[in-house]
Amino acid sequence: MTEERETIGIVRRRRGPVRRFVRLTFYVLLVCAGIAAAGFLSFADQVASLQPPDAPTADAIVVLTGGFQRIDQAVDLLKAGAGKRLLISGVHPTTTSTQIRRNTQSSADLFRCCVDIGHDAIDTIGNANETANWIRDNGYESILVVTNNYHMPRSLLELRRANPHIRFIAYPVVNSDLKSQNWLRNPTTLRTILSEYAKYSVAYVRDWIGARTPSGLRTEQGNIVPAAD
Secondary structure (H helix, E strand, O other): OHHHHHHHHHHHHHHHHHHHHHHHHHHHHHHHHHHHHHHHHHHHHHHHHOOOOOOOOOOEEEEEOOOHHHHHHHHHHHHOOOOOOEEEEOOOOOOOHHHHHHHOOOOHHHHHHHEEEEOOEOOHHHHHHHHHHHHHHHOOOEEEEEEEHHHHHHHHHHHHHHOOOOEEEEEEEOOOOOOOOOHHHOHHHHHHHHHHHHHHHHHHHHHHHOOOOOOOEOOOOOOEEEOOO
């Protein structure tokens, strides 16, 4: 009987540290989940609050490709005199300036005068580095950034990392009013914001720890060319 009690006591003592470890792990995961959820809601609120500024002006304009709605808005800003020149960053190598001009219903004179096409960027990091090269070559100090509202936080993070001394002005293209709709019940919108929040979080941590990243460019030399008809 005494031996049985001793055996039970040994087993309980062995289980004690395991249970404490499991309990601690559970609480740590619970806290991490809470932080992640709070961060996501804060990110979603930030995205929902983004609105285009009235009558913005800057040295130049950059639009990060991902749909012609963004490019249309950027071209309209160029026509309105919001910037002296426009960079369309991340254009697919097979897409020509003529195709873009026709899709935006713009004049050949405007594109020849004031539009540059960047074919090198393959992701948001590439957009930032492609833009950095363009800014350096032209000596700009302020840039109007055109992209979707959900994409804006990460875009600004990458742009400021690549261009710490440049003033970037956000001009979000708002596809849907997140303030007035229950986006939590919209699977497409929820999935988009969750995906963007995850990418933003990774970019933020990477920037915080100073990790090296690929350039996001097809060629290190860059391939920005003036638009031609």
